[in-house]
Amino acid sequence: MRDDRPHDLVLFGATGFTGALTAEYLARHAPTGLRWALAGRNPAKLAAVRDRLAAIDPALAELPLLTADMTDPESVRAVAASARVVASTVGPYVHHGEPLVAACAAAGTDYLDITGEPEFVDLMYVRHHAEAVRTGARLVHACGFDSIPHDLGAWYTVKQLPSDGPITVDGFVRAGGRFSAGTYHSALTAFSRTGEMSRAAKARKAVEPRPEGRRVRAVPGKVGRSRELGRWVVPLPTIDPQVVRRSAAARPEYGPDFRYRHFAAVKRLPTILVAGVGMAGLVGLVKLPPTRRWLLGRLSSGQGPTPEQRAKSWFRVRFLGSGGGRKVLTEVAGGDPGYDETAKMLAESALCLACDDLPPTSGQVTPVTAMGDALLERLVKAGMTFRVVDAGPTA
DSSP, X not given: OOTTSSEEEEEETTTSHHHHHHHHHHHXXXXXXXXXXXXXXXXXXXXXXXXHHHHHOXXXXXXXXXXXXXXXXXXXXXXXXXXXXXXXXXXXXXXHTHHHHHHHHHHTOEEEEOOOOHHHHHHHHHHHHHHHHHHTOEEEOOOBXXXXXXXXXXXXXXXXXXXXXXXXXXXXXXEEOOOOHHHHHHHHHHHTTHHHHHHHHHHHHHHSOOOTTOEEEEOOOOOEEETTTTEEXXXXXXXXXXXXXXXXXXXXXXXXXXXXXXXXXXXXXXHHHHHHHHHHHHHHHHTSHHHHHHHHTTSOTTOOOOHHHHHTOEEEEEEEEEETTEEXXXXXXXXXXXXXXXXXXXXXXXXXXXXXXXXXXXEEOOHHHHTHHHHHHHHHHTTOEEEEEEEEEOO
């Protein structure tokens, strides 16, 4: 458990928008006796965050502050070596994330982030998974809205079905909310690097073992009308299906033949068409350096929605599963997906790794593989909804 280290948990990037929300969540919910600290590159900004935390809990006035910069590998290694768990909100991860992943893998320190960047996740597997297995570190990416509701939601759905035959699960996402500069920059970066993303995926596929005696797939669906949801659905090309597939590859409970599809659900078909045209245009623009620089300059780091705007935001993901002669409709729901709930999910994931009795795992693993039911129970206690909407025999 590396109890000789001075910190149970370090939050790296606490001065950013989502990082500050995560720090505030920990200030309200970290258990008594947890030895935690804030890390970042600007001591004055870290001290300002700590002052806000002390207004929540005066005992945090002496919370340790660790100065480290991703461009200074030695400072990053020092943070990793000082902690049992490090959670990072420093993105875009493909530009800024690797030094901390490498340091945690080498030090045997558990690592979490909120990336939704497939290229980054695949590169980190190729470069650092083996070292993390050797040292016992757990590298857990996508611990925010990407991809915990979908990973845990598919897991929750699978548990309602027999595991001795083929299982299919379809996820349908609906959400209302605003995004911060960090999410905006990460998305534009990913859109501008489609070639690099494809090469990283191929490199990972060449070295990642496949489950023996089982078939696990995440396949694209088709635009259509869902009778069960009463809405139009369109395939959603996010990192979430990849995370679900990797959880299924690691757990026999997903059955001998598992298939997952991922969709956005909307009321009106024109919404899909307008969004598709807009997305295609944006992908084209960000591939050109002048327009990419202009677009990246539209939002500055640290900006995000106000508390009032976040209070009106929400998400709902429904999962339609079938297998063994049964079908089930489940739902995962919560508040502001990009920020309040992402801060909650990252913080609870970090607390889960730091405090809970979990099955032994190491290397790059998914949230379900690393934490499973323990994290699900934490999130339910924290106010997120996991429920069975309907269940019965297949027609």
